[in-house]
Amino acid sequence: MFTVPANFIGTFKTGDNINYNLRLLAVLYRHYEEANAEEQSLLCKPIILILVSIIEAILHDFHMRIRVFTIEGVKTLADSVIAYIQGKDPDELETYIASARKHNLFEMANLRFYDILTELRKLRNRIHIQNTKGLPPPDEHNAFTQAKTLLAEKALERVVKKMAEKYPRGEHVSGFVGDFVFPWLAHFA
Numbered sequence: 001m002f003t004v005p006a007n008f009i010g011t012f013k014t015g016d017n018i019n020y021n022l023r024l025l026a027v028l029y030r031h032y033e034e035a036n037a038e039e040q041s042l043l044c045k046p047i048i049l050i051l052v053s054i055i056e057a058i059l060h061d062f063h064m065r066i067r068v069f070t071i072e073g074v075k076t077l078a079d080s081v082i083a084y085i086q087g088k089d090p091d092e093l094e095t096y097i098a099s100a101r102k103h104n105l106f107e108m109a110n111l112r113f114y115d116i117l118t119e120l121r122k123l124r125n126r127i128h129i130q131n132t133k134g135l136p137p138p139d140e141h142n143a144f145t146q147a148k149t150l151l152a153e154k155a156l157e158r159v160v161k162k163m164a165e166k167y168p169r170g171e172h173v174s175g176f177v178g179d180f181v182f183p184w185l186a187h188f189a
Contacts, residue, residue, distance in 0.1 A: 015177030
């Protein structure tokens with residue numbers, strides 16, 4: 001387990017809901033550790049769905065923070081980035097990822113990270129069992145794998161750590177949202 005401060009959250013209720021989902025993940029991870037291989041495979045889907053949903057909540061909150069908290073602002077963002085985001089009204093993970101990629105909000109030397117977020121977004125959208133978009137693979141047990149779970153863990157960890165490091169809010173809002181506790185060992189220092 002590792003902890004990241006929730007110092008970047010704009011909407012406190014979103015932070016509370018992220019913490020609720022992290023507690024839910026902790027329960028799933030405990031069951032995962034005790035499960036046999038087949039049960040572990042079955043737990044991958046709900047774990048991935050929650051991990052990617054937390055990424056979406058963080059990106060949504062960040063965009064809302066930029067658009068609504070105009071007096072406070074985000075000191076580490078260029079005015080042109082703030083103006084671009086304030087001129088948009090995104091409400092889908094796809095548009096949040098596109099915005100993050102356009103401005104390299106996570107400061108990745110290799111933009112492949114945003115491709116990974118897009119891949120995870122598509123996988124998360126397979127919550128719809130009928131897979132109307134026909135995304136490969138057709139069998140869910142081949143889509144929601146341990147490798148994809150690991151990919152989602154790493155993506156969420158990178159997102160949350162970068163947000164806490166690069167985009168913290170002021171001390172005046174410190175402590176309103178409990179720190180985020182993740183139920184796996186950190187992949188990155």
